[in-house]
Amino acid sequence: MDFGVIDLDEETVAFWAEVRAFCQTHVTKEVLDEEFETGSGFNEGLHKALGARGWILPTWPRQEGGAGATPLQAAILDAELRAAHAPLITLGTTRNVLPAVLRWGTDELKKAVVPGVASGDVRFCLGYTEPDSGSDIAAAKTRAVRDGDEWVIDGQKMFTTGAQNCQYSFLLTRTNPEAPKHKGLTMFLCPLEQAEIRPIRTLGGERTNMVFYDAIRVPDRYRLGPVDQGWMVLLGPLNAEHAMPEDTDSAPPIDQPGGMYGYSAVEGLEVALAWARSADPDGRRPIDDPLVRERLAQAALDIEVATVSTGPAGRVISSEMAIRVAEDLMDLVGPRALLPRGEDAAIGEGWLEYLHRFAQGTATYGGTTDIFRNIIAERFLGLPRQAPRAG
């Protein structure tokens, strides 16, 4: 056990200062305003500025496009960018897919895309979900049919967040419809030029996409891993997204407030605390009311619980915490909490109003909380698999 303050060497202190300066320069109010407007989770200038410093893959050696950063420095970078609300959804999906490209891609493919990933010119999005398959990822129906040295891909994907800003989709296709559902899948790093991208907007304000693959032709070199063994290829990125233990254990052991999805609730509590500490014209402060104190303390406890949680449990706990905290703090703060960013009288620049909407989505990202409970019941508790028969 160790929760001590980490001694920072000079280099790391300097790195930290550099990161803060970077955020001030590149994560400007304009960038944030644009992000609140577009919800795209991406800003090209910011992304390329990260690439220019080697911060897209910070722990990689400089000669490979990284910054030679220590894991601790990389964690500082991520925490600062997150605290600054930098729009980095596409950075996340790109990083998530990269190990699969490195593991399964041909040398030719890697040579073609990896330097661009590091520089920021090449980005990846996730092409799993379809209109008829969400949490049940392996039920994908998008077809890939071999035609000589090419594949013909036909199908439709939902929720391909960032597709409009990416060059490739990490695409799940069905190559053998006769095989059991996990045995007939093949993965591609599918170029997006030929695909048709249609925007979808969310309650949380994010932009995501439907992507139509209408008989597009993809050379075989974009295939990742063996034909019909796509599930194996997919598992790495999927487990990372599902926060399975092997991944979290390798992360730098830094106390991250709020856990996986709860960092936005941390800011919600700060907003509510600032409100509670403000005196009304009669000099009364909400924070002196026992009922208010108890609810703020409960929110702080909820956030701390999410902070210490980990793995799939952390996914569920931090998501449901954010939903609960958003709802209760909004109630506590009252009518002005209804006003969104941009309204003069909004509390905390409308953060609670945003959080209340945004938090809902976290219960679905990368599989619903129900799926994560299944994972915990089956893989951690050894309970029998649930699989209902239709009525």
Added chain:
Amino acid sequence: MDFGVIDLDEETVAFWAEVRAFCQTHVTKEVLDEEFETGSGFNEGLHKALGARGWILPTWPRQEGGAGATPLQAAILDAELRAAHAPLITLGTTRNVLPAVLRWGTDELKKAVVPGVASGDVRFCLGYTEPDSGSDIAAAKTRAVRDGDEWVIDGQKMFTTGAQNCQYSFLLTRTNPEAPKHKGLTMFLCPLEQAEIRPIRTLGGERTNMVFYDAIRVPDRYRLGPVDQGWMVLLGPLNAEHAMPEDTDSAPPIDQPGGMYGYSAVEGLEVALAWARSADPDGRRPIDDPLVRERLAQAALDIEVATVSTGPAGRVISSEMAIRVAEDLMDLVGPRALLPRGEDAAIGEGWLEYLHRFAQGTATYGGTTDIFRNIIAERFLGLPRQAPRAG
């Protein structure tokens, strides 16, 4: 809609007074002490005193052993007995089974048992659950095999509450092990003389029983309904126990505080309120503390929610309400709430301590709350039946 005060005619007012006097005479401290000690849900003196007045079946005509009471009077009787905490579990199971006896029993059988039911000499208990089948009632394995004009019954039942005070068990047996599980069952009004009864004690302090039927022989006249069609015979009492709508709609429309299982929480709130209104040596009353007020108000709201709830939902809501209210009021009242009935310093004669234990069982009686949620999902919402495949 009508929630008005019911105008009582003179006869009903007199009846009410009679009931109150009866409770004072027959539901004495000794009776209650004995019930807390034994947990048997039955007191022979009380039960026979009820029978003597025709109050076991109060709405039946006097000449058939009833009291010719109106449904309103019967409801008053039940409410007063309940408020007095009269131990009436066995009265409840007897009444629950009687309609099935009347519907399916031969004239000979009815003649033999019904007058005794009315007088209090004959009581029925429920013989459904087995060691390997609880909520899945139809999985019962207790065998009944025909042998001439008799049946040989072999098996074991769990949770036959009141068996030690009953003459008959409303017994679910399997007569055709080859048929689908709902199609090979037969019901008996099985005399208990030959059965071996072993007590089981519960967390709530109740006594229930295991009942062993070891090749006992039962004449065919004790069979209820057709062979192999026991499920149909069972459904009436089962639906009544499951509070399916047809039953509650026929009950007198009287506002019953706390709903199906919540009446004990009503008393819990009264105990907590009395505590909260008592001043400490410095003159401070808990009820003047905003945090205490909020929790008491929440308990009152929870109880009112259970009061208005109905049907299978009422089962779930009132049970889970009682569990929640017991837990929170116990916390609120503090250490002295730990002391049981009989300890001098106990709060409210240990009612919260008892309620906290007792309430747990209500989530299982007559099928778990999970089963009731299934019923709501399937029968009321029309969702497909859940039926998992083993992993």
Added chain:
Amino acid sequence: MAEPISAPILRRADYRLSEEEQALAEAFSAFFERSCPSERVRAAEPWGFDAALWAELAPMRPVAMGLPESLGGDGAGLVELVLVTEPFGRSVAPVPLVEAAVAARLLAAVATAAPGGPADAWVNQVIDEHKVVTLALQPGGGPQLVPAGAVADAVVGLLGDELVLGVCPAERAARRPRNHGFAPIAWCDLSDPECSFRPLWSGPSARAAFERAVREWKLLMASALIGMAQATLDIGVEHARSRVAFGAPIGSFQAVSHALADVAMAVETGRRLVRKGAWYAAHEPDEDVHRVLMAYRYATQTAMTAATVGVHVLGGVGFTVESDPQLYFRRVKGWTLVAGDPKAALSDIADALFGPVAIAK
């Protein structure tokens, strides 16, 4: 002040609707279902008002019905009004029905108790011209967000012990903030000279009438919330029946079916609380006021849970703006928080049930 419970209470507990009540509920259900599909709700975003819909609704006299016959109303009351606001909530119609109905009843109370003032004319305008008067829910001066304030022809509120009515000037847009629930709320200050608030009635009766009006708002909103919860439940059930995952309709998974069952239980129970609250408020007003507060508190929780479950059951689709559950999700919070923290109802319930807090010795 009543103890919450003592046994046995000899009151009826009959939640069934009479034939007339049933007909009324069905008529308004049919209207909102026919006239206000979700496309129309979307079309009224972000400002939350559809003047044409209000005009279509007017001939059914949903506001006039709640006023006394002596003033030209139809003499119905709260029991009938909750039957109207439930289908209204079910469709989240972009019309200020709850505010208009409640404020009109308050004006009618003034016109009855203190005739000869401006309330008389406003009652007529409400009935004949379908003008919208709304209610400022917070007593006293200072800026507050008033529900339907952005579309109301007048605002009634309580300033000190005085009921006042004002007409805000034309540059209303500046006062109309964008908001979570896409509701036509507006900033209003009862002491703002620009809005020319005029006294209607003063004294303890005026204050009591105002407080009753706020409770009536909560009651009618509670019924609307139950309607909103029913709607999201229906959407979720429909989806759970048809959507297949892992080889089965998702409604066969208890994670889905039990969540929906919990909502169904709460909706049905909440509806009964509302009806009971309405009956008491109509027949025994100013007594047992905790019933309305209980119905309101439970309805806010039920509707919020229902909306959250609705969004969740629909999965990723539920989180898109094209889905209907999110319409409800926004409005459950957006329509109610304007009345302040819904949990504060518990303290109000405590006051009603347990009496006031003793002064510290």
Added chain:
Amino acid sequence: MAEPISAPILRRADYRLSEEEQALAEAFSAFFERSCPSERVRAAEPWGFDAALWAELAPMRPVAMGLPESLGGDGAGLVELVLVTEPFGRSVAPVPLVEAAVAARLLAAVATAAPGGPADAWVNQVIDEHKVVTLALQPGGGPQLVPAGAVADAVVGLLGDELVLGVCPAERAARRPRNHGFAPIAWCDLSDPECSFRPLWSGPSARAAFERAVREWKLLMASALIGMAQATLDIGVEHARSRVAFGAPIGSFQAVSHALADVAMAVETGRRLVRKGAWYAAHEPDEDVHRVLMAYRYATQTAMTAATVGVHVLGGVGFTVESDPQLYFRRVKGWTLVAGDPKAALSDIADALFGPVAIAK
């Protein structure tokens, strides 16, 4: 006073046990598993004490280990003690381990800061003779229920600003009430002349030491509660794997499996809260005291939920006295409520995080 959160906090978050810590946890797990099956817990009902078990445990020095080496202890601290009280809780062993460990540490603090008083001898008796000293959790005079009071050789408490120690007379049985948790609680009054309370230490440091001791009790109890929750989870999982209903193991129904998954999540997370709280309390005592309170509050809820789920998953059997979940159900509430309303921890957390309430102007 610290803000709850600000980003990024550069602290390690390493919950892993060192090899020594792992060995310690395993040794005590093995002891309790071997020496205290549930039959032994039942055999100690209703008075909740097994003197033979206490004697068997003594050679492992679970109390002495938490005392400084300078006083004859083993120089371990809270981090190690929570590793001991978790398996203790898992077996709900009928021994006063939490109280004895905490009170001994308080006595050691007195013996260190103010040597020469009776605390010195008591520390020796605790170490050498395995005497049980317990802690009266409520400061001040008047009757209170003291955990382990019925089996303790002495009681330490705070009277005014003075730490006092008393030995109650022999007719202890009269003071020992039956109770929900079958715990050896006893009535005790620090101002009762019969118990001959004598001063140990006084002044602000004495008060601070007392308050620290109460927090330590909550910390060690939090760990015990996590052990109790783990035990009921394990029982529930085992049952859900084997019990068949409707043709399948009940653990394949999400109503069961998700309830157990929720408990599993809370147990693991609660364990991490406890360890983090213990680390802070050991390394940065008197700062961040909210962490211990958070661990305690979360552990009380987790253990109560786990026990309720455990009883429920076992169905009718879970409700019988022959089942093990009910052992935990009784003790979760019975062992903790003696410290007062667990929800009050939220107000304490608020005081720690947000500072004191301002005096009304």
